Amino acid sequence: MTAILIAAIFYVVDLATWNAGIRLTKLGNATLFGNTGSFVFAVYGLWLAHRLPSGKQAAAMLLAVGGAALLMSGSYELSPKNFTGDLLTLLGGLMYGGYLIFIERARTELEPLPLLLLATLFGIPMLLVISFGLGEPIWPHNWTPLIIFALSSQVLGQGLLVYSIGTLPPLVVGLGLLTQPAISATVGWFAYGERLSAADIIGAVSIAGALVIVRLPDRGLRASDEPPS
Numbered sequence: 001m002t003a004i005l006i007a008a009i010f011y012v013v014d015l016a017t018w019n020a021g022i023r024l025t026k027l028g029n030a031t032l033f034g035n036t037g038s039f040v041f042a043v044y045g046l047w048l049a050h051r052l053p054s055g056k057q058a059a060a061m062l063l064a065v066g067g068a069a070l071l072m073s074g075s076y077e078l079s080p081k082n083f084t085g086d087l088l089t090l091l092g093g094l095m096y097g098g099y100l101i102f103i104e105r106a107r108t109e110l111e112p113l114p115l116l117l118l119a120t121l122f123g124i125p126m127l128l129v130i131s132f133g134l135g136e137p138i139w140p141h142n143w144t145p146l147i148i149f150a151l152s153s154q155v156l157g158q159g160l161l162v163y164s165i166g167t168l169p170p171l172v173v174g175l176g177l178l179t180q181p182a183i184s185a186t187v188g189w190f191a192y193g194e195r196l197s198a199a200d201i202i203g204a205v206s207i208a209g210a211l212v213i214v215r216l217p218d219r220g221l222r223a224s225d226e227p228p229s
Contacts, residue, residue: 004115007102008122010095015123016130018092025085031181033089035068038177040097044104045170057171060210064178067206070199100165100173107166116162120154175210182207 014037022030042061046053053061106115131138140146164173182204189195 001118003102003106004110004118005122007099007106008119009126010098010102011119012123012126012130014092014095014099015127016092017088017095020134021085021088021090021092023085025082025089029082029086030089031184032069033086034093034096035178035180036090036093037096037098037100038174038180039065040094040174041100041104041177042171042174044097044101045172045174048170056213060175060213061171063206063213064175064210067203067210068178068181070203070206100170103162104165104170107162112159112163112166116155116159172211175207179207179211 018030018034021033039061042064046057103115103119106119110118128138161173161177164176168176186204
């Protein structure tokens with residue numbers, strides 16, 4: 001239970017800081033800094049295995065991070081006016097990395113849905129306190145978007161994430177989460193007619209290549225794995 005409570009605290013701080021920060025910076029900045037949690041979790045997987053990354057793992061991490069940076073390069077803007085928002089979204093990304101780490105620890109004892117339910121229940125009162133403190137509206141005027149968002153992002157998205165954490169090495173999960181900028185660019189292409197630049201395409205291909213490389217042999221990333229002789 002302790003691990004679940006700590007995971008909920010990390011998740012609540014992530015939600016609060018990232019959603020506050022996105023209002024104070026550009027979407028590209030918020031997405032890029034928010035994805036630092038994915039990289040943190042990938043590095044945690046290597047620490048868990050008590051080893052430095054192999055050549056393949058290092059190449060996969062560099063490809064994934066570089067690909068994500070390329071995908072955001074068109075909308076990213078480093079500017080003093082974005083500093084507060086950048087700092088908040090970066091903090092949110094780091095908190096999300098902590099959430100993933102403690103979910104991974106709790107996942108060894110609980111199935112995905114009970115774990116997600118408990119983490120959510122622990123987080124609700126904390127988010128209510130933060131919302132009241134910031135003067136945010138509590139009761140929605142339109143329930144439809146909220147229900148759709150809850151079922152798609154929280155139940156389905158977080159449910160699948162919690163499930164994957166119990167079945168895949170942290171490095172694979174962390175790199176997999178770095179596909180979010182690629183998915184955002186694809187949605188923008190199909191739904192809003194946004195053209196993909198050469199940098200977008202190279203970035204998406206780089207992330208896909210990273211996921212292929214990291215799943216090749218020599219991937220002992222969990223503490224239970226024995227290092228190669």
